[in-house]
Structure formats: structure tokens, C-alpha cells
Amino acid sequence: MSGKSIQDPMLLRRLLRAKDRMDAASNEQWPVPRLAKVSGVSEAHFARSFKDAFGVPPHRYLLTRRIERAKALLRDTDLAITEIAFQTGWDSLGSFGRTFRDITGESPRALRARERTASHDLAAVPHCFVSAAHRPHLKIAVSEKRRRETGDNGPGPQQTEVP
Amino acid sequence: MSQGVGVAGVYVRDQDEALNFYVEKLGFEVHTDARNGDYRWLTVQYPGQPTFQLGLFKPQPPTVDEATAESLNEAVAKGAMPPLVLVVDDCRKTYQEFRARGVEFTQEPVERYGSVDASFRDPSGNGWKLIQAK
Numbered sequence: 001m002s003g004k005s006i007q008d009p010m011l012l013r014r015l016l017r018a019k020d021r022m023d024a025a026s027n028e029q030w031p032v033p034r035l036a037k038v039s040g041v042s043e044a045h046f047a048r049s050f051k052d053a054f055g056v057p058p059h060r061y062l063l064t065r066r067i068e069r070a071k072a073l074l075r076d077t078d079l080a081i082t083e084i085a086f087q088t089g090w091d092s093l094g095s096f097g098r099t100f101r102d103i104t105g106e107s108p109r110a111l112r113a114r115e116r117t118a119s120h121d122l123a124a125v126p127h128c129f130v131s132a133a134h135r136p137h138l139k140i141a142v143s144e145k146r147r148r149e150t151g152d153n154g155p156g157p158q159q160t161e162v163p
Numbered sequence: 164m165s166q167g168v169g170v171a172g173v174y175v176r177d178q179d180e181a182l183n184f185y186v187e188k189l190g191f192e193v194h195t196d197a198r199n200g201d202y203r204w205l206t207v208q209y210p211g212q213p214t215f216q217l218g219l220f221k222p223q224p225p226t227v228d229e230a231t232a233e234s235l236n237e238a239v240a241k242g243a244m245p246p247l248v249l250v251v252d253d254c255r256k257t258y259q260e261f262r263a264r265g266v267e268f269t270q271e272p273v274e275r276y277g278s279v280d281a282s283f284r285d286p287s288g289n290g291w292k293l294i295q296a297k
Contacts, residue, residue, distance in 0.1 A: 007237060009176055009236040009237055009239070009240040009287075009288075010240070012237060012240035012241050012288070013240040013286075013287070013288050015241075016240060016241055016242045016284075016288055017267075019242070020242070020269040020284070023269065023270075024269055024270055024271075053241055054241065
């Protein structure tokens with residue numbers, strides 16, 4: 001039932017390569033054909049294999065990385081929010097703000113204000129591990145999260161989770 | 164100094180492949196390579212750091228059962244093992260050298276927080292941070 005079958009380590013290692021590439025350039029577009037090519041996996045099998053390996057579909061993973069980067073930029077820089085949206089891969093401020101709120105529960109502006117007043121003990125931790133600690137835990141689709149929060153369980157309009 | 168951590172290891176899917184990577188590509192030296200049947204105790208050292216050995220261990224019976232070995236190989240291949248840090252004098256220079264030897268980098272050198280860092284993986288999936296000494 002849980003489908004917890006062992007995946008071939010050689011395949012997993014190649015899927016990790018696709019994950020690494022998204023990590024390195026989460027602002028870029030990562031359609032399935034591009035990711036499948038990085039992994040040397042057929043397009044038909046890539047999304048399923050990736051989800052089996054890492055627990056989330058590839059595009060949802062990309063979304064968490066973009067939000068993570070946006071949070072870091074809000075926290076650590078004085079860049080305008082529009083600029084942060086652009087730098088982290090969104091093509092409009094509206095979709096950035098909406099997705100950001102859906103995932104983190106607050107607006108980019110509110111998060112920036114809150115982070116600036118909080119104190120941090122992470123100065124001695126290498127940067128990349130701090131990023132991991134701040135990564136949003138996105139376990140359900142953004143569209144599903146939106147539905148749950150509005151209490152609407154009906155079919156509703158089809159929404160895409162990719163910004 | 165006689166006290167302290169002497170050996171810490173990483174799990175690798177293939178010890179010959181790992182040995183080639185750590186010695187030929189990263190410049191480590193073999194410290195111990197001892198076999199007993201199927202079991203192989205393999206450790207390497209960074210040149211000039213004689214008090215520490217990095218073990219390149221294959222998860223296998225009898226230290227772990229077959230199913231556990233498969234799970235561990237899976238975890239390594241998914242990049243799920245703990246982070247490793249290699250400290251060097253010149254991150255960009257080492258990056259160029261490693262890259263020329265075919266090391267798979269996952270992040271190019273970036274200057275931040277008063278240092279420079281890059282990231283790479285070994286063939287099994289273990290992730291290393293390459294950090295320039297401050």
C-alpha cells in the first residue's frame with residue numbers, strides 16, 4: 001500500500017543531479033523535459049520517480065526553493081520586494097506575493113519586518129545549512145493548501161502551483 | 164595532540180570508485196586498506212592532516228543486514244547524509260583543479276560572509292562544502 005519499494009541507487013543518484021540543478025538555479029525555468037534530460041530518465045517516468053525519491057513532485061520542490069531564497073533575500077538584504085520576486089523566478093509581483101503568503105502564512109513585507117526584529121544564533125553555521133533550516137515544509141500542493149484554508153472542498157477551478 | 168576524533172566515515176556504494184575519487188580527484192592519500200573476506204576497512208587522509216582519517220565504508224553484511232545496506236545506499240544516493248566540509252586556502256583555485264579532474268560541482272564558488280564557498284558531491288552522493296579558510 002505505502003509503495004515503499006527500494007529504488008535503484010544509480011537512478012537515485014541521477015535524480016539527485018536534477019534536484020541539485022534546481023537548487024543551484026531555482027530562479028530558472030525547470031520544465032520536466034529539462035529535468036528528465038539532466039537525470040537521463042524518460043520524460044514519462046521522471047516526475048513519478050522524483051516524487052518517489054524525494055517525497056514531493058519536482059515543481060513543488062522548486063517552489064520551496066524559490067520561497068526559501070526569497071525569505072533569505074528579505075531577511076538579509078534591502079532589495080525591493082519587486083526585485084526579490086524577479087530574482088527568485090516569478091514573472092509577476094502578484095503571483096509571488098500570493099504564493100509566498102500561501103506557503104509561509106504571511107506576506108513578504110510582514111516576514112521582513114518580523115525577521116528584522118528577531119535575534120539569530122545562526123552566525124556560526126555555514127550559510128547553506130542555515131538555508132536548509134529555513135526551508136519551508138511544503139507537504140501539500142499550494143492549490144490544496146488554498147482550498148483547505150478557505151474551507152472549500154469542492155472541485156473548484158484548476159489552479160497551477162507553479163508560479 | 165593525542166586525544167580527539169581519529170576516524171569518521173562516509174558510506175559509499177563502491178569502494179574502488181570512492182578510492183579513485185578521493186585519491187585521484189581530490190588528492191587524499193590512502194591510510195589503511197585492509198581486507199578480510201568481503202569486508203574492506205578503507206580510510207584516506209588529507210595531506211598534512213595526519214590526526215584524522217576519513218573512512219570510505221560500504222554498507223554491507225555483516226555490519227548491517229542486506230535490507231539495511233540497500234536503505235543506506237538509497238539514502239546516500241538521495242543526498243540525505245550529513246554535510247561534510249573541506250577547508251582550503253583558496254576555494255576558487257581548488258574548484259578549478261577539482262573541476263578539471265571531473266568533480267561534479269553543485270555550486271560554483273560564491274563569495275559571502277567574508278569567505279568563499281562552493282559545493283560538490285562524490286560519486287555516491289555525499290555532499291561536500293568547499294570552504295576557504297578565513
